[in-house]
């Protein structure tokens with residue numbers, strides 16, 4: 001179980017105490033970039049960086065900034081098993097990543113395209129005769145969880161349970177209720193584990209064409225992964241591929257309605273703009289922060305940082321750094337170089353699922369835009385009613401929109 005000493009409370013570091021402030025943290029990010037680009041939080045013994053170049057250095061330089069961490073922002077109970085792809089550094093990291101990499105090659109993903117399209121078609125069809133719909137509940141949540149469940153080989157009918165466990169694992173800690181939340185997470189982890197264990201055993205005995213079967217055959221250092229290791233890797237993938245992609249799809253719709261009204265018609269006239277919109281949403285409106293443990297004393301950023309301290313790269317702030325993105329505070333799908341954002345990370349740990357997330361978002365938006373002539377915000381839309389606490393930053397739990405059919 002996690003203890004207070006292992007968890008970094010992101011919102012304790014920042015001025016972003018309410019859900020609304022976390023949803024629109026951009027003025028605070030700007031202030032930090034301009035006045036305190038490198039700042040130390042003594043209470044939690046954590047360094048924070050906000051500029052693009054600094055964030056990128058933190059992600060790339062594993063000799064100074066290691067992924068082997070005693071403490072973390074990530075609110076998921078620790079998984080230190082030897083196949084965990086994220087909790088290690090090169091060269092060890094390369095072998096662990098190879099266990100998963102082949103499922104995410106462009107070729108493997110192309111084989112998945114028709115299945116993702118079919119899942120999306122079904123979800124969009126259910127909206128056909130509706131005047132309004134909650135796009136988070138009807139598309140942004142079910143699409144990623146169904147896709148990742150099918151990729152792993154877990155019954156898609158169980159998607160609600162999977163989503164429930166992964167919501168608990170990702171939910172944020174807070175100081176006041178720390179031990180209750182830790183207990184809830186430990187229970188969710190155990191339930192998730194007990195659910196997956198027999199599935200892994202069955203696939204080891206009778207492998208089929210899916211990621212869990214592949215993992216049961218995979219070897220690390222000449223030894224097959226144990227059932228426990230396969231279960232933990234599967235939980236890792238179900239978590240990594242789920243909440244994040246839901247956030248991307250939800251935020252695409254929010255951005256079209258509120259950050260750039262009118263862009264929907266531009267997309268309808270030219271569907272080739274869909275990938276540009278996705279990259280701009282990832283840059284402009286995505287709650288991302290990443291942490292590393294300082295591996296040796298350093299003053300690379302002009303301050304004395306000590307081995308063992310944690311450093312947080314505020315990716316959402318880096319993505320709005322004017323030194324990298326002209327008029328960075330504007331939502332502009334036509335700006336050159338939007339894809340330089342750091343939302344999928346950078347360096348050796350660059351998100352393995354980025355091509356899958358981009359494909360899901362692309363299929364979701366293209367299919368939706370072809371189907372509906374226009375979208376409008378729901379009447380009397382009040383953002384505060386639709387936000388939830390989220391471990392990674394700010395999230396929508398619902399987004400009602402009005403649909404206009406062709």
Ligand code: HEM
Pocket residue numbers: 059067085086087097100148237238240241242244245248288290342343344345346348349350351352353354356357
């Ligand atoms: C919009 C959606 C997504 C975002 C924003 C995102 C973001 C990230 C980030 C920032 C990292 C790097 C973490 C670090 O540097 O320590 C990462 C790693 C990873 N992501 Fe994603 N992710 C997304 C979707 C997915 C999907 C769909 C999958 C597939 C199941 C996935 C699987 C992974 C894995 C396995 C890693 C670990 C890679 C490593 O440590 O080498 N992600 N992701």
